[in-house]
Amino acid sequence: MDTWFLILASLCLAIIITSLMFYNGDSKKLPPGHHLKKIPYLKAVVLEELRRHPPAHLVLPHRVTEQVELQGYMIPKGATINFMVAEMGWDPEVWEEPMEFKPERFLVNDGVVFDIGGSKGIKMMHFGAGRRICPGADLALLHLEYFVANLIWYFHWSVADGYHVDLTEKVKFTVVMKNPLQAKISSRAKMITT
Numbered sequence: 001m002d003t004w005f006l007i008l009a010s011l012c013l014a015i016i017i018t019s020l021m022f023y024n025g026d027s028k029k030l031p032p033g034h035h036l037k038k039i040p041y042l043k044a045v046v047l048e049e050l051r052r053h054p055p056a057h058l059v060l061p062h063r064v065t066e067q068v069e070l071q072g073y074m075i076p077k078g079a080t081i082n083f084m085v086a087e088m089g090w091d092p093e094v095w096e097e098p099m100e101f102k103p104e105r106f107l108v109n110d111g112v113v114f115d116i117g118g119s120k121g122i123k124m125m126h127f128g129a130g131r132r133i134c135p136g137a138d139l140a141l142l143h144l145e146y147f148v149a150n151l152i153w154y155f156h157w158s159v160a161d162g163y164h165v166d167l168t169e170k171v172k173f174t175v176v177m178k179n180p181l182q183a184k185i186s187s188r189a190k191m192i193t194t
């Protein structure tokens, strides 16, 4: 449990640090927060990233309060249940071409349609589900959108010479890239101010 607490605490810290990093006191230079709603593809990219490359493959374990039978399996009172969230997001019976990165899967009629709380059925649950769902889910999604928007707004990105992007994962404290990303980044500052 301590490990999970540390993961959550570091997620919160990372979000706060990135917010401070990108706040430069000049709101004209930043894409205003309310504009994010007008960029559904951005939200679709964030959701697809969470589905395809979740930061953790398991969410917090839960303890069963009463013995229950689930699809023929008897789960005893007091058992600890882990939810394999990565596998849920990669289930070929639920997702078409699950190992492909396709943000378009979240777009319906130019808008994003996804029930993050799972009230109409759970297709992925990186924030948990039900009454103990992460209360910071909306805030986290907003910050992730803002973070990605700013990275694109301020910098031009290209692949480093001779490097091929390899999205293979490995598990460290959280899930990270096995072969770290190498990118050439240049400022778009001139383009933004002119």
Ligand code: HEM
Pocket: 008, 011, 012, 015, 055, 059, 060, 126, 127, 128, 129, 131, 132, 133, 134, 135, 136, 137, 139, 140, 141
């Ligand atoms: C990408 C970012 C985040 C992810 C993936 C995430 C994921 C989770 C997960 C899986 C849980 C456990 C749900 C369960 O018990 O089944 C949780 C709980 C929680 N999260 Fe987050 N979280 C994120 C960001 C945040 C942020 C930004 C905040 C606060 C501002 C936050 C506050 C909490 C709190 C307070 C709980 C405990 C809720 C409870 O036990 O009733 N989380 N989160």
